[in-house]
Amino acid sequence: MYKRLFPVLAILIALALVLSACGGTTTGEVKTVVETVIVEVEVPVEVEVEAAPAPAVEGILTRVLERGYVVCGGRTDLAGFGMLDADGHNLGFDIDFCRAVAAAVFGDPEAVEVVPLTAADRGPALQTAEVDILSRNVTWTASRDAQWGNFTNVMFYDGQGFMIRKDSGITSTDEFDGATVCVTSGTTTEQNLSDFFRQNGMEYEAVIFEETPAVYSAYEDGRCDITTSDKSQLASVRSGFADPEAHIILDITISKEPLTPAVPHGDDAWFDIVKLVSFALINAEELGVTQANVEDMKSSENINVLRLLGVEGDWGYTDLGLTPDALANAIAAVGNYGEIYDRYMGPQGISFTLPRGPNNLWNEGGLIYAPPVK
Amino acid sequence: MAIKEIEQDLLRPPQPPGPMRWIRENLFSGFINSILTVLLFPAIIYLLYQISKWVLFGANWQAVSQFPMLFAVGQYPRDQIWRVGFIFSGLMFMLGISWGRWGGLLKSIALAAGSFLLLIAVLPVQHPQLDMTMRIYLGSTILLILVGYLIGNNTRLKNAIIIAGWFVIPIIGIVLLAGFEASERIPPVQTTLWGGLLVTFLLAAGGIILSFPLGVALAFGRRSDLPVVSGFSTVFIEVIRGVPLVTILFMFSIILALFLPVESRIDRLVRALMAVTVFSAAYSAENVRGGLQSVPLGQIEAAKALGMGKLHTTVFIVLPQALRAVLPAIVGQFISLFKDTTLVVIIGINDFLGIGRSIINSDPEFVQMRTEVYIFMAVVYWIFSYLMSLASRRIESAMGIESNL
Numbered sequence: 001m002y003k004r005l006f007p008v009l010a011i012l013i014a015l016a017l018v019l020s021a022c023g024g025t026t027t028g029e030v031k032t033v034v035e036t037v038i039v040e041v042e043v044p045v046e047v048e049v050e051a052a053p054a055p056a057v058e059g060i061l062t063r064v065l066e067r068g069y070v071v072c073g074g075r076t077d078l079a080g081f082g083m084l085d086a087d088g089h090n091l092g093f094d095i096d097f098c099r100a101v102a103a104a105v106f107g108d109p110e111a112v113e114v115v116p117l118t119a120a121d122r123g124p125a126l127q128t129a130e131v132d133i134l135s136r137n138v139t140w141t142a143s144r145d146a147q148w149g150n151f152t153n154v155m156f157y158d159g160q161g162f163m164i165r166k167d168s169g170i171t172s173t174d175e176f177d178g179a180t181v182c183v184t185s186g187t188t189t190e191q192n193l194s195d196f197f198r199q200n201g202m203e204y205e206a207v208i209f210e211e212t213p214a215v216y217s218a219y220e221d222g223r224c225d226i227t228t229s230d231k232s233q234l235a236s237v238r239s240g241f242a243d244p245e246a247h248i249i250l251d252i253t254i255s256k257e258p259l260t261p262a263v264p265h266g267d268d269a270w271f272d273i274v275k276l277v278s279f280a281l282i283n284a285e286e287l288g289v290t291q292a293n294v295e296d297m298k299s300s301e302n303i304n305v306l307r308l309l310g311v312e313g314d315w316g317y318t319d320l321g322l323t324p325d326a327l328a329n330a331i332a333a334v335g336n337y338g339e340i341y342d343r344y345m346g347p348q349g350i351s352f353t354l355p356r357g358p359n360n361l362w363n364e365g366g367l368i369y370a371p372p373v374k
Numbered sequence: 375m376a377i378k379e380i381e382q383d384l385l386r387p388p389q390p391p392g393p394m395r396w397i398r399e400n401l402f403s404g405f406i407n408s409i410l411t412v413l414l415f416p417a418i419i420y421l422l423y424q425i426s427k428w429v430l431f432g433a434n435w436q437a438v439s440q441f442p443m444l445f446a447v448g449q450y451p452r453d454q455i456w457r458v459g460f461i462f463s464g465l466m467f468m469l470g471i472s473w474g475r476w477g478g479l480l481k482s483i484a485l486a487a488g489s490f491l492l493l494i495a496v497l498p499v500q501h502p503q504l505d506m507t508m509r510i511y512l513g514s515t516i517l518l519i520l521v522g523y524l525i526g527n528n529t530r531l532k533n534a535i536i537i538a539g540w541f542v543i544p545i546i547g548i549v550l551l552a553g554f555e556a557s558e559r560i561p562p563v564q565t566t567l568w569g570g571l572l573v574t575f576l577l578a579a580g581g582i583i584l585s586f587p588l589g590v591a592l593a594f595g596r597r598s599d600l601p602v603v604s605g606f607s608t609v610f611i612e613v614i615r616g617v618p619l620v621t622i623l624f625m626f627s628i629i630l631a632l633f634l635p636v637e638s639r640i641d642r643l644v645r646a647l648m649a650v651t652v653f654s655a656a657y658s659a660e661n662v663r664g665g666l667q668s669v670p671l672g673q674i675e676a677a678k679a680l681g682m683g684k685l686h687t688t689v690f691i692v693l694p695q696a697l698r699a700v701l702p703a704i705v706g707q708f709i710s711l712f713k714d715t716t717l718v719v720i721i722g723i724n725d726f727l728g729i730g731r732s733i734i735n736s737d738p739e740f741v742q743m744r745t746e747v748y749i750f751m752a753v754v755y756w757i758f759s760y761l762m763s764l765a766s767r768r769i770e771s772a773m774g775i776e777s778n779l
Binding site for chain 2: 063074079083116117120238
């Protein structure tokens, strides 16, 4: 009898131990601890684990300097943002940001290790400081900021939009009533879609697929009138269609997706450095400093350019322990904000073409804005 | 006289039937079968025609043909690629030696591998990743197989040394792949850069080699008289078997990281290997336990009567019979482990499938070629799974296990 009970007892004890560790407080009595697991379904599935408080992470900067390279949480499977070339190099908008940080800290844009993360493990990877930067087209939300880490500065304003066939005759969302819409299942995209139609008092018929590519091939085959996703993705998909010109992406945006690099909680100096690099890239575009002319610009007449490149004044490098030309190195490594954007998504971009729209500089009608570097 | 003729007829070994007879016996043996043959034959021909038409002309294999290196080794730095080449050549050399020594299936594998390499080496196409160096490398690897064959066939190398070689070369290989901290020539290569078939094989082979002894230990543990040992083994096996592999991968990849301090973080690839090993060990343990139960008690009693100790009885009497009984089940388990390694994609490891997905999604044009990429990957997985099942059949027949396949 005792022998039979043993495994059951052992399981109970193991469970009790795990649960009490999660709860944090240990009391003498047996108590039921409910572990909350919020499952937010994104592509493909995202599990936010609310477990023990993340181990205290201090001195990320010290660790980065000791290690000699930056560990960057990225991805290898999204055109434009994080992808691979035939020789296995990491490319993309998000990856270039990590390279800029590495160039600022070490003067070497190659001092980066890109850890491919999935939607499911990107949060925990940041929480546990397994990565020094998370630059993996993550939408900045309040809860993620509280739970995952510190979000630096919005690098890309994305938002959910609609793509329709040109010959469908639809010109605005007012004519959407009764349309069929191709969409991925179980994502926030699907939810935004239903919210949008409900708010506008319109009916629609959803054609739902599990896999993202299936959604677009169904749309291209004409099985639905409309497809919806983040605008950058729509642009990317459209460029792969047999006849991209036959499709238009409507101007309307129905959700806010500010894609932002994040760093783990607990090290303000590191947080500042990463933020400063993003400021520098944006300011460089504003001031006309490019990858090609960064050396010449060091003898510019413009005082703001000289400050940015560390020729005059101190933009904070002494306090952060960097070299005066750290930001200049970052710009020399990957170019200014506009150059990075155009490299992947500009008119001659490697991946696809997406008009800058909200990702224009603030003084050119966009939302990209950064505090001055001085 | 007549009797003698009949006897001779019986003594003659059965002749393979002539083609006409084979057709008559197998395709037109009855009315219904004849009709089925007549109906299905054109259908099959048509299907084959359509498939080959698509494969040769309809499909766009660009997304596959453009990235052979990515599929093979993932992001492994191209200037350090000689390390992978070194290991591959080493394994091919071992294959050659084993072919020379044992022949059989190994001969077929060695010949197939050799002709495949030869085919690539002389492929009349311009490809940036198939330059002269690569062709010469492939050619010399074929030579290595042949040299290995001659060595295995003509020298008196001990079998044990050959088997040891199969274990030593991969171990040297992994050390070489990882590199050395203080070395200029062989700098460390982070495992995040390992990928493609390299990682698939590493996870599968590592999982198989590590999980098997663990599984045997757990199987004995579960039958142990000591309550702590048997309790632990039972809990371990039942907990792991009661949870899907995806969950265990998440456990090792995410939860483990939450509890360990940053400094003592285990490498991501090692964490995945641990998860795969633990999962496979629990299943192997139950397979082996089934085998242990099938050994009649009389065998153990006989061993005792001969004065054999417990260790000797286990190692020389019980285990060989038990493993023999469950070999097909264990090989089946290993084949499924090989395919299960694809699940590591969800924890961000770019194994063969992960690389394929990355390629498909890395360019809008390749999204349109995803069918071709997935078919290519399916064929590769099938080839290796089928090889494993062929090998297991040979081992079974060598061990005298009845098989009607």
